[in-house]
Amino acid sequence: MKILGIETSCDETGIALVEANGGLKNPRFRVIKNLVASQIKIHAPFGGVVPNLAKREHEKNLPILYKKLLGRFTSKFDAVAVTTGPGLEPCLWEGINFAQSLAKEHKKPIVAVNHMAGHLASILLGGKNENIRFPALALLVSGGHTELVLMKGWLNYKIVGETLDDAVGEAFDKVARLLGLPYPGGPALSKLADKSNVKHQMFNIKLPRPMINSKDFNFSFSGLKTAVLYALRDNPKINKAALAKEFQNSAIEVLVIKTLKAVEKHKPKTLIVAGGVAANKHLRKELIKTINSRRLPLKTFFPEKSFTGDNAAMIAVAGYFHALKRDFTKPAKLKASGRLSL
Ligand code: KG4
Ligand code: ZN
Numbered sequence: 001m002k003i004l005g006i007e008t009s010c011d012e013t014g015i016a017l018v019e020a021n022g023g024l025k026n027p028r029f030r031v032i033k034n035l036v037a038s039q040i041k042i043h044a045p046f047g048g049v050v051p052n053l054a055k056r057e058h059e060k061n062l063p064i065l066y067k068k069l070l071g072r073f074t075s076k077f078d079a080v081a082v083t084t085g086p087g088l089e090p091c092l093w094e095g096i097n098f099a100q101s102l103a104k105e106h107k108k109p110i111v112a113v114n115h116m117a118g119h120l121a122s123i124l125l126g127g128k129n130e131n132i133r134f135p136a137l138a139l140l141v142s143g144g145h146t147e148l149v150l151m152k153g154w155l156n157y158k159i160v161g162e163t164l165d166d167a168v169g170e171a172f173d174k175v176a177r178l179l180g181l182p183y184p185g186g187p188a189l190s191k192l193a194d195k196s197n198v199k200h201q202m203f204n205i206k207l208p209r210p211m212i213n214s215k216d217f218n219f220s221f222s223g224l225k226t227a228v229l230y231a232l233r234d235n236p237k238i239n240k241a242a243l244a245k246e247f248q249n250s251a252i253e254v255l256v257i258k259t260l261k262a263v264e265k266h267k268p269k270t271l272i273v274a275g276g277v278a279a280n281k282h283l284r285k286e287l288i289k290t291i292n293s294r295r296l297p298l299k300t301f302f303p304e305k306s307f308t309g310d311n312a313a314m315i316a317v318a319g320y321f322h323a324l325k326r327d328f329t330k331p332a333k334l335k336a337s338g339r340l341s342l
């Protein structure tokens with residue numbers, strides 16, 4: 001089955017064509033084409049995503065990308081998968097409108113996909129991660145979400161923990177801004193942290209590890225961001241690389257400890273980490289190190305680096321699962337839901 005994916009929830013316009021086989025038991029995917037138009041240059045001068053500018057860019061980019069996608073194979077697809085939430089509603093509507101017109105023109109069914117379900121499915125792209133055993137636990141870390149999700153199967157999700165305020169990617173972005181780094185802040189902050197060296201230890205920076213000892217699986221990152229603000233205010237000569245490193249250490253330590261606490265309780269066979277922040281090298285290293293040191297019988301999967309950020313291939317993969325269940329939505333019933341939950 002060939003699925004055409006469409007993703008416009010935030011500041012990346014994505015269109016992809018994915019071939020899917022194997023059913024729910026043994027799903028396999030081949031990415032025929034995955035196109036992403038990034039809007040970094042448009043939003044960078046504003047230090048963050050401007051929803052109306054993003055909407056306009058999606059409107060402009062979608063037909064251009066679709067034209068690029070069209071080829072010998074791509075005029076044929078069996079279903080259209082489109083992100084309907086969560087995200088910025090004006091942006092989501094652009095993708096929905098485009099999906100509606102394509103479905104009508106080609107007389108194909110539409111599946112509505114939750115963007116976070118797309119991130120979960122992103123670990124299946126790249127061709128080597130097919131054998132996911134359930135129950136699985138997923139740590140979803142992006143610019144809008146920080147969630148621990150218990151998965152009994154594909155499309156069978158239960159959130160067991162989440163952030164009470166800022167998402168971890170959002171905290172990276174806000175702290176990056178405080179440090180004078182360009183948008184998007186997460187990767188820039190991580191690069192700066194790598195520049196910190198032993199000499200910087202003289203600054204002796206210690207930030208809090210919010211909620212690290214709480215009994216639940218929830219998170220909080222807004223206090224950590226404020227602690228960085230105060231550290232900068234109280235010590236103008238502070239080394240920014242050292243501060244970036246301590247912030248990253250703190251955020252990642254909380255993610256790792258909380259995830260392992262949830263592993264202890266729910267005893268999953270598989271651990272999945274997905275979302276934009278899954279690209280963070282320190283998170284990957286610390287999580288694997290801790291799992292190995294505790295000798296946990298747990299297989300851990302991260303998406304391939306090129307599929308950690310927003311893309312339409314992951315939406316097509318999640319769309320396949322819906323299509324298998326014949327979970328189609330009538331085009332006129334499609335609706336953008338900015339706050340859609342898993
Ligand atoms: O999943 P994503 O592309 O979009 C959302 O669904 O939000 O995630 C974007 C987030 C941004 O906050 C970005 O700063 C963060 O992921 N991010 C990173 C890294 N790469 C992207 N955060 C920390 N370290 C990175 N290497
Ligand atoms: Zn995302």
